[in-house]
Amino acid sequence: MNAMPLSANGKLDRRALPKPPARGAVQIDNNQPLSADEQRLADWWKELLSVEHVGRNDDFFTLGGHSIHAIQLMVRLRRKGIWVEINTLYAHSTLASQALAIRNYTEAQKHAPDEVVNPVQKLIAQLNHAPEAFRLLQPLNSSAAKERVWMVHPSVVGSDIYRDLAQALSDRLSVIGINNYNLYHQPQIASLEGLASHYLQEMMASGLTPDQPVRLLGWSLGGNIALEIASQLEGHGYRHIHVCLLDTVYQTEFQFSAQVGTLGSILQMIGIEEDAAQRALMAEQTDILLGQQPVSTPLQHTRITLFKAMQFATPGEYESEEGQKMLSMADNGLAALGIPLQLMPMEANHFSIIHCHHEIGAALLSTTHSSESADVPEVTRMKRRA
Incomplete structure (x- = not known):
């Protein structure tokens, strides 16, 4: 009170005084974090x-947060084993609602069957453990199927990245992974032609012959390597080659503008750490060089299917000019390859596209070579004529 209340005759007006708190009562600030979860989250904020103070009703973005901050918060949560998606952090932006969403997610994961736990979480856990021994050609399922598909590793990781996809194909295709030589060997092979030649020698030594149809699949950089393998296969007389590309880019400004030093933050974001991260960082410059190289010989007999990601991986991509262009x-x-392309637009982002098992399996099993096949979606045919 700024002054004591007085009556008309100048005496203290006791009836105008505020009522004292009840004996033992404690006044509570309803904006203070209430639980340990809220307090830990507040400390991270x-x-x-x-900022010096965070209340449970404060908003992450009103306090100055943006997409990079949200990614950094997601990284901290993942280090604690909480694989909440960044969209959840965006949808629950007050401290109280965010803490509740994280708590609900954690409880749901405790009771979820193994098969519905975040597949990326399981995958990253596998990738963070070094294999007992490097194998260049790695069986990824135990299928007895006679038809095979060769899955070429992307950058950063080995062919284990395809294990869930391979299991989904077990009843129809035998899957062989082509593992990442440069992650485990020095000196690394920085020539796309040289790396593909090394892989192809091992493939042919395993019994691959020109009278067999050859299926190749590559995600991201793995697609560039798969295209060069196809080019060399054509040179050896192979004519029935089908390459499936998972959001691979070829000879664009994005490859030529790539710079060494940007991989570390990406590895941190997705949860790859320690030895696995160190191996990837050592191969970063080589992977950039590989992605910039064209196929050594123009393709003529290879059929190509591109699975094109049509969603942004993070809100930051949506906000960036580069993400919009991509x-x-x-x-x-x-x-630029100058041959017919079957385009399959997918409601997935660059990372989640690997989980489109049904669509990828259907493409791999397709045997038609007609550029105007009925199996090709109308959008694909329209884009070819454009």
Whole structure:
């Protein structure tokens, strides 16, 4: 009170005084974090946003948070084994609602069957453990099927990345992974032609012959390597070659503008750490060089299917000019190959596209070579004529 209340005659007006709190009562600030979860989250907000106070009703973005801060918060949660998606952090932006969403997610994961636990979480856990011994050609399922598909590793990781996809194909295709030589060997092979030749020698030594149809699959950089393998297969007389590309880009500004030093933050974001991260960082410059190289000989007899990601992986991609350009590329630059392309737009982002098992399996099992097959979606035919 700024002054004591007085009556008309100048005496203390006791009836105007505020009532004293009940004996033993404690006044509570309803905006203070109430639980240990809220307090831990508040401490992280303070560090990330450089603020001194965070209340349970405060908003992450009103306090100055943006997409990079949200990614950094997601990384901290993942280090604690909480694989909540970044979209959840965006949808629940007050401290109280965010803590509740994280708590609900954690409880749901405790009671979820193994098969519905985040597949990326399981995959990252596998990738963070080094294999007992490096195998260049690695069986990824135990299928007895006679038909085979060769899955070429992307950058950063080995062919284990395809294990869930391979299991989904077990009743129809035998899957052989082509493992990442440069992650485990020095000196590394920085020539696309040289790396593909090394892989192809091992493939042919395993019994691959020109009278067999050859199926190759590559995700991201793995697609560039698969295209060069196809080029060399044609040189050896192979004519029945089908390459499936999972959001691979070819000879675009994105490869030529790539710079060494950006991989570390990506590894941190997705949860690859320690030895696995160190191996990837040592191969970063080589992977950039590999992605910039064209196929050594023009393709003539190879059939190509591109699975094109049509969603942004993070809100930051949506906000960036580079992300907008990447998504707007109709064919990821593959028209430069000069051969027919079957385009499969997918409601997935660059990372989740590997989980489109049904669509990928259907493409791998397709045997038609007609550029105007009825199996090709109308959008694909329209884009070819454009």
